[in-house]
Amino acid sequence: MRWSQTFTVVDCHAEGEIGKVVTGGVFDVPGRTMFDKMRHLAEHRDGLRKFVLFEPRGTVNHNANIILPTNNPEAAMGFVILESTEYPAMSGSNTICVATALLETGILPMKEPVTELVLEAPGGLIKVTCDCKDGKVRQVKFTNQPAFAYHLDKVVEVEGLGSLKVDVAYGGMTYVHVDATALGLGLTRDEARDLCGLGQRIKTAAAAQLEVSHPENPLIPGITQTQFMGPFRREGGRLTAKNTVIVSPGRNDRSPCGTGTCARLAVMHAKGQIKPGEVFDHESLIGTHFISEIVGTTKVGRYPAVIPTVAGQAWITAISQFGYDPTDPFPEGFTLSDVWLKAL
Numbered sequence: 192m193r194w195s196q197t198f199t200v201v202d203c204h205a206e207g208e209i210g211k212v213v214t215g216g217v218f219d220v221p222g223r224t225m226f227d228k229m230r231h232l233a234e235h236r237d238g239l240r241k242f243v244l245f246e247p248r249g250t251v252n253h254n255a256n257i258i259l260p261t262n263n264p265e266a267a268m269g270f271v272i273l274e275s276t277e278y279p280a281m282s283g284s285n286t287i288c289v290a291t292a293l294l295e296t297g298i299l300p301m302k303e304p305v306t307e308l309v310l311e312a313p314g315g316l317i318k319v320t321c322d323c324k325d326g327k328v329r330q331v332k333f334t335n336q337p338a339f340a341y342h343l344d345k346v347v348e349v350e351g352l353g354s355l356k357v358d359v360a361y362g363g364m365t366y367v368h369v370d371a372t373a374l375g376l377g378l379t380r381d382e383a384r385d386l387c388g389l390g391q392r393i394k395t396a397a398a399a400q401l402e403v404s405h406p407e408n409p410l411i412p413g414i415t416q417t418q419f420m421g422p423f424r425r426e427g428g429r430l431t432a433k434n435t436v437i438v439s440p441g442r443n444d445r446s447p448c449g450t451g452t453c454a455r456l457a458v459m460h461a462k463g464q465i466k467p468g469e470v471f472d473h474e475s476l477i478g479t480h481f482i483s484e485i486v487g488t489t490k491v492g493r494y495p496a497v498i499p500t501v502a503g504q505a506w507i508t509a510i511s512q513f514g515y516d517p518t519d520p521f522p523e524g525f526t527l528s529d530v531w532l533k534a535l
């Protein structure tokens with residue numbers, strides 16, 4: 192063996208969604224803020240994202256996070272999120288994996304029964320409250336940056352579907368929301384593959400037809416995610432609904448999607464379907480849950496916005512070392528359209 196680079200990777204999943212946490216091998220990257228550091232990685236070291244996420248080391252349903260020192264005196268640590276086709280400003284499942292990995296491996300001290308942390312994501316500071324017992328993080332609740340709706344009840348023309356009513360909202364990533372029932376979908380596991388093709392078509396159409404520009408940071412990408420929304424029901428005094436998010440290049444988020452939940456809360460609030468303080472229980476395609484709430488309202492540019500919290504749990508599944516052998520023909524991995532929907 193003759194590795195020229197070695198990375199320590201803590202494998203985690205948050206409610207089924209994989210978020211690898213790279214805790215060793217990248218000391219720091221240039222940049223004042225985590226957004227700058229993210230841009231540096233995207234512009235100068237994108238091979239690292241592909242090395243970790245693409246085959247033969249990763250696969251389409253993997254995300255990864257690189258733990259980095261923060262320059263923000265309010266934060267304990269920072270992280271940059273790597274996904275198959277982009278570097279998101281924020282990610283809920285990944286934040287839950289990062290907080291769990293930091294505390295359960297002892298990189299940051301765990302205080303039982305509650306550890307309060309502030310982490311710097313590229314999208315801004317994220318307050319995190321972790322319930323801990325016997326060395327285990329039993330729940331991570333994060334307060335996201337504000338979420339807001341760009342468009343409500345707009346019609347887009349989608350190839351093969353015709354006219355479709357959609358909402359578009361930001362919750363750390365930008366989502367086009369569609370009503371699953373209106374498309375005859377029950378959001379069951381056996382629909383997973385069909386949802387991917389449909390979701391990709393809808394996001395392509397919405398991105399081409401609806402104007403989206405983040406009012407505070409024009410470098411934040413427009414619509415890259417489709418969220419299929421299941422119907423609401425009231426259960427035990429709380430509002431609950433199913434969802435699935437189609438993450439590019441075309442696969443289902445295994446968790447209820449943290450940033451998707453925040454975007455949906457913004458749409459629900461704008462439509463008068465939820466009030467601050469009401470609990471919203473969001474259920475994924477595989478039956479896992481994120482518990483969310485609106486804890487305040489504000490504005491982002493001209494858009495009315497909500498301040499959401501989302502809670503869920505992560506589990507460490509492995510701690511491994513990834514290495515780069517200079518004779519390996521795939522330093523930046525590869526993708527194939529059989530599982531990646533389209534080759535990247």
Ligand SMILES: O=C(O)[C@H]1NCC[C@@H]1O
Binds near residue numbers: 285
């Ligand atoms: O929880 C979330 O926000 C996400 N899960 C994977 C894709 C999104 O980043």
